[in-house]
Amino acid sequence: MQSAAIQAEGLTKRYGETTAVESLSFTLPRGATWGLLGGNGAGKTTTIAMLLGLLVPSAGRVSVLGHDMARDRFAALARMNFSSPYVALPHRLTVAENLRVYAHLYGVRGTEARIAELAAALQMEEILHRPAGQLSAGQKTRVALAKALVNRPELLLLDEPTASLDPDTGDWVRTWLENYRAESGCAILLASHNMAEVERLCGHVLMMKRGRLVDQGSPADLVARFGRDNLEDVFLDIARDRRVEA
Amino acid sequence: MNGAPRRVWGLVYRHLALYRRSWPRLLELMYWPVLQMLVWGFVTAYLAGVQQNTATVAAGVLLGGVLLWEVALRSQMGFALSFLEEVWSRNLGHIFVSPLRPGELVAGLITMATLRMLIGVLPAVGLAWLLYGFGLFGLGPVVVLFFAALMLMGWAVALGVTAMILRHGAGAEPLAWSVLFGLTPFACVFYPMATLPQPLQWVAQAIPAAHVFEGMRAALLEGRVDGWHLAAAFLLDALWLALLGRVFMAQFEAARRSGALMNIGE
Known part of the structure; x- marks a missing residue:
């Protein structure tokens, strides 16, 4: 059986008394595009850094394309890539x-x-x-x-790929990414603050808050469960602790 | 070419591309070695007028010291500044998530340090011969060993400096320029080790360059190769490289734990 693009189990990062990411577990299948959402300080960047092997988790483990990032990260790094405007x-x-x-x-x-x-x-x-x-x-x-x-790459980690782009260029990039994923079968994990972008590109969304995974599902599923019109309202509900489980 | 050599070449190519389109950077590499050589060349020319019998010897010792010390300085700075180029261009985030291993990063930086040293020092060596008639390579093949021992020492110090940059970030940048200058008095570049007070002689004994310069003076003044000092220099180089290489690797892993690799330029 083909291994998952990413398998994270109990991923945790602590800096002294501060916990940046706590017990994050998820499995990103091959060829899927998932979104990683959360407000500032939710732990998205820390999570991506751990997935890239740039940061060693305090606990838990990550496997990328079947390679354990603690023991065999360079084999995984050769098959994945990363982009960030920062x-x-x-x-x-x-x-x-x-x-x-x-x-x-x-x-x-x-x-x-x-x-x-x-x-x-x-x-x-x-x-x-x-x-x-x-x-x-x-x-x-x-x-x-x-x-x-x-x-x-068989796995692409994108950190806010359309940040600071005008709507036309942003749309061009999103269309390009959709086509590329369809043609190549590359798995994509996308961190973004642009909810419309996430709704359009991602089949599944991981919602993070204060380092924890607080909800997940397809954009349509989340919108329906929260009784909202769009993912942005769901995001605001979670960010402002207004969530009422349907 | 593939595997590790290709990845090392990728890093070297990045720096060569930078120099190819920036002649001020190339000029800067030669500037200090040539300037140092000119200043000390005139000092020795002045001494030649004052102390006629020892002038040739003094010229050789001073100019040889200046030129060889530049080998260590430029090797150390070439390594550390090539690393800092990555910090300044905010490119380390890409480098550290590529398949480039830390050892390959070091190999790339060493290659760049060697090229930068040769570009900086060889024009000064040529000018010393043209202007003052001092041929460093006239000392014989042993000069290659002097070069090698001093390059190794420069890389060892640079590993320590880079480890400090990994730990303290931008705050440790000045070490890239200053640290080896601080060692100059104990490296005995212009005077014999015996000139130092006894406690400082023990410090000098631990510095590879001090043994290289003892060897240089033996070659210049007595026309002999001092095997003991050469062996001591290489042995110390090996010890310092092993020690500071471990410090670098430990600091690299510590930076992966602390998150310092994510914001090293800030």
Whole structure:
């Protein structure tokens, strides 16, 4: 049987007396797109960092694509990738040079062909030889996505992929991600504050609050259970402790 | 090329791409070694006029010391500043979640440190020969061993500095420039170890560079290769590399536990 994209069991992170994430358990199937939602300080970034092996959990375990992240994280890291507007690429390097660096780090075969393929798919041909620091927010988002896709990942962790984008560019990115997931079968875990984006892209949502998983389900299921019109209202109910279980 | 060498090359390529389009950075690599060599070259030229009999010896000892000490300085700074380039460009978040192992990160930084050292020091060596007639490589093949021992020491110190940056973040950045300058008095660059007071001689004994400079003076003044000091330098290098390598790895793992890797540039 094929292992899950992510299997988290009792994932916990404590900093002294503070608990950032407590007993988080979930299983992200292959090929699915799930959302990770929560207000500021809910523990989303900490969770993603633990899934990436950037942060060692205080308790619990994570398995990514069948690899235990405590013992075998580099095998998993080669098959996954990550994008966040809060982590930059070297500004003075051109887009092509940046992609070349990551193609080498991820051991991608046919580097130049892969860069050309990504440039065509993400409409980046005209900016390939421009320094990354001179790009607009929308162009930077496309480059960040290209970096995240350079190794044809089986699992993609996206932290607010459309933050600071105008509605048109944001919509373009969301459409692109939908198509990419359908074509590649890549599993996606998406952390976002954009509820419309999550409703559109995600088949399942994990709701976090103060480090705990407080609810989960499909967007439609959550909206129905909370008796609300949309996921944003559900989010506000949870954030403001107004939840009344139907 | 694949596997670990490819990943190391990826990191090296990132820095080479940076230098390829930035001639001020390249110039900066040569600036201090050349400036140091010029200042000390004129000092020795002045001494040549004052103390005629010892002038050639003094020139050799001073210029050889300046040039070889730059090897250690540039190796240490080349390693630490290449790491800091990743911090400054907020790129570490991507580097540390790629399949690049910590040992490969170190190998990439060592490669860059070597290239930066050669670009910085070799022009100064050439100018010393052109302007003052001092040929460092005239000492013979032993110079390669001096270079190697001092590079190893530079990398060991840089591992310690990088470990401090992992622990304390941006607050530890100044160490990348200053730490080896603090060791200069005990490295006995311009004077024999015996010049130091006895307690400080014990400190100097633990520093590989002090043995290299004893060896350099033996080669310059007596025309012989001092095997004991060379062996001591390499043995100490091995000990410091092992010790500070462990400190680096321990600090890397501590940073993974504390979350420091997530916000190291802040």
